[in-house]
Amino acid sequence: MSIAIVCCLFYSILIIITTSSTTSTNRAPLYTIEGQIVLPPDENNLGDIRILVDDGLYVGIPHVDGTFTISGVPSGSYIVSVNSPIHIFEPVRVDINKKGKIRARAVNFIEPGKVTIKKYPLRFEVHSKPNYFQKREVYRVTDLFSNPLFLQATLLVVSLLFLPKLMPQGEDLQGALQQTNGLFQPNPNMPDITDWFIRLFGAPTRQRPARN
């Protein structure tokens, strides 16, 4: 592999020299972007990975060992991104100058002029795994406890149960408590659903005298 690249570079140099001296046609040299994808050893699945240069201007396919080459690229600035449905890799901007010098830097869309140099040949490591799914909410008892409303409710219940016992047995307070108790007493004027059902389905009439 490395021999081939050396060869190819050698020829490109050779051709630059010959073309500049002999012909008048404008010929621009083409370069090769190289890099390596490093996957965790247990997930060594390179089959789904595509390397995109400038969103598909050039498409690379990884080799067995995770390295890749994208050849035939003229000088310029490109974004090299490694795409896989199961891994996220950070894209890298690769600048190839007119002399064929290649440098890599971090992609920064907001400040395109900012230069944060990265290593070349490129090395892509798994940044994180994409999370496509929202976690489904499941009912758990602990959720109930963590709810602030539940805390309020328990506090209220506790205070209802224990406050009357802690309170001094003041006459007026007792009255007030009785009034509040009255709130929870069934209102005799309210139509009651059980009564309604009984009336509707004609419950045994003997209950009525028993109650009175």
Added chain:
Amino acid sequence: MRWRKVFETNEYGKIDRIIWYDQESVIISGQGRRARSLRYADGLEVWQLAATTTNTNSNQDTVAKHCQVIKNRYDPGTIHILSDDLLWSVSSYGEMLWSIEIPIKSTLKNLFLLSTSQYVIVGSLDSNSNQLQVTYYSKQDGQQAFSSSLPWSFNAKDSLNKCSTMNNLILCSNNDELSIITIPTTTDDTNVKTRHIKASSKIEQIRILYESTTRSVILIKSDNGETKIYQFNKKESTSEWDFNELNIQMKSNSFISIATDKNLAGQQILEASANDQKLNFHVSTINEQTLTNTRSYSVELPENMGEIEYLAYSVVKNTQLVTLRMQDGSLLVIKLADNGAELILHRDEALSSIISVETFDLSLSITQMRIEEEFGGTGMFSMFTKRISSQVSQLISFFLRLMDLFTHGNRNRDYLDKQAALVRDEFNLNKILIVVTSVGKVFGILTQSGGILWKNFFPNFAPFEHFNAVHVPLFHIRSAAHYTHEPLASIVYRDRNSLHDTHIRTFNPYTGDLENNLTTSSLPYHVKRVFLSTQAVDEFCKVLLFVDTNNKIHTYPPVPLSRALSTTIPTYIYLFDKSEQAFVGYYLSIDENDQKTSTNLKEVWRVSFQNEEVINIHTRLSSDRVHSAGIVLGDRSVLYKYTNPNLIAVVTEGIDYQKVPFVNIYLLDTVTGSLKLSHTHKRVKSPVHIVLSENWIVYTYYNQRYRRYEAVSSSLFEGEAQYNYSTFSSFDPIEPVIQSKAYILPYGVNAIQVTTTEKGITSRDIIMATPNGMLIEIPWILFDPRRPLDLTPMDREEGLIMYTPEIMVNFESVINYYKYVYNIRGIHTVATGLESTSIVFAYGLDLFFTRVFPSRIFDQLKDDFDFMIIGWSTVAFVVGSFVAKRFASIHQTKKAWK
């Protein structure tokens, strides 16, 4: 499918030739500029090499580039590639052997590439002197050894189409004559020999069926349908060849392929021909002059697939396999065995070339139809009887179904399931997708399963050109709403052979059956534009309206224009004149009593573009609904939207006086011809993808200056007051207030679309297909041009988000999860019966279908909603209340006794 590798969509990814080896194959793409080797086992790359220089002369791009790739017959591990002016050789194990340049001029073209055991020979044609320069390069290092030239008597322009190369022969056809030019292979022998074969009529095609260092077989096809096969044998120790005709009788439409295998005694020749829905094969062994052991096979095809386009015959481990590509894009693999031929693989590859999509609602079920009928009728008595009778019939059918269930059990379950698949579900979520592909095959696809319901192939199909793309008009002639009539869809396309002829095909979208009354191949005018009538005419059918090249409007089927179009609302039509780069608006005046079926158009406005070229237009979706006329601001005042339904977006491209490329976006009112919005972007590259909906537009482009993808969002508002709250007219003197913001996108864009819901109440999401295979759902509020730079409490009250230039994409908004889809060309969205739900269908190389919920599921229960718990707890409460009541009454009685 074991693996798949998707190459570039541009020229660089176009495959020129594939050379097959034992373990891997070498793929030459990009017109001979790149060679890469892929392993068969897993599709991973073994090596990649590319040409080391490129020609930057810009005027060269206009000339069609030409490339030839050959495998050296004497050294099968070496591949020679001639790419325009570059000649390079690679070895099959990934070594760049050498690369040289051969200068070309406009009059000098490198056309032919031949190889021998010692030399690589390039034939370059000098059209000035009509000479073919034959240059010999050393196979080892590419050094030029010597050159010679010979007179060339053929037309310089189409030499490439009419000539083929084979070993050291150049075969050229000239009318009814085939010339065989022998190029000498060694330096001592410089004699160029030319011999001729006469055909009975003009030669159409020369194909090389088989090529080896000592034997070759070619096919000559004449335009009268006569096909001849010649066998070439190399003479001992010379570079000359003998040839003789093979005695074979062939049909005019048959294809030929030859297979060789070590195990085979000789070569086998396969003749294949398509006949309606049948493929016929004849396999023979080639002897000296004749064919022996002819065996015939035939295989019945499941549908009409047109003619054969490509044929390959191979013998793998004693199994005879035939691979075919048909005219309709189908890929077929057929196994030939002693007991006959068998179709072992059929793939509809046409589905990767979809150009038009429409969705149809499924039909109502019988019970749903009865319910619809129940509320029909007029008068109290008839309504009452209808209601009673339909309810009785419902009861009867319920009992019949119960009986059926008891007697037959699950036996006819499959049949019922199949029937149920075609019936509309409760919320109208499942639909039928009608897709038209560029090869002329139309599919009906069920959305719930993706299964193909029916397919129709129209052999003489050619799509219309639409700016820089192709399209086929596809219309709902009659929708599924009229349950008593079957729905109808129409497509309009041109004839492949005579592009001025227009065909109309009308079919039932549920079955694909053609409706012959509304199908025609002969319109007496040349169609410029086609659209659908606004009003239904007979039996709820709409009619097609055609504008011909003389700016006359016609109806099909011929009905009076006054019935097809509204006479109360005036009709305006716009057309685009490509030669003048102008949009022209026409007014159509219809008299109510007029019975004319065609009339002339009157020009009312004209918008022409100078120094810029219109590259695309974009219209809003016909299903676009606007629910609210305004936005309630934080201070409880209302900002009214400018919702002009007549707007179209126009994209133009050009180069300004400083040689800076620019892209302009306009919003054009197609009734008045006025421009409501115009944006200029300098140093920007198309393609521009647009979404136009309600009162806003979002478009994306590539910014060359900052080398990033950007999106611009603009909204149009009437202001604090509304001019006319009931109806909108383009003639109202409203000057819309425009608000715009630009955003940076994290990925490139292949296609973009907005979600559609039934009433337009649900908030909008933008669906974006990216080149890396994702479909991303981005809420429109992230693109809102009113996002403030600093957030005031009032903005917060309104629900605005603070402006950030970058649009952040969360992976949770990727709607295709792990199933990445590549090279998406379009996205189709449809509303469903549920307001929260929109259907998304993305098409391109891959197809993807899903449902999205832009405002979450607000009108449905969750999937995991526990009906049991709710049901049982309700029962428990009722029972509990009875018990408690009893206890309470006992308690009270006891209390009363105290």
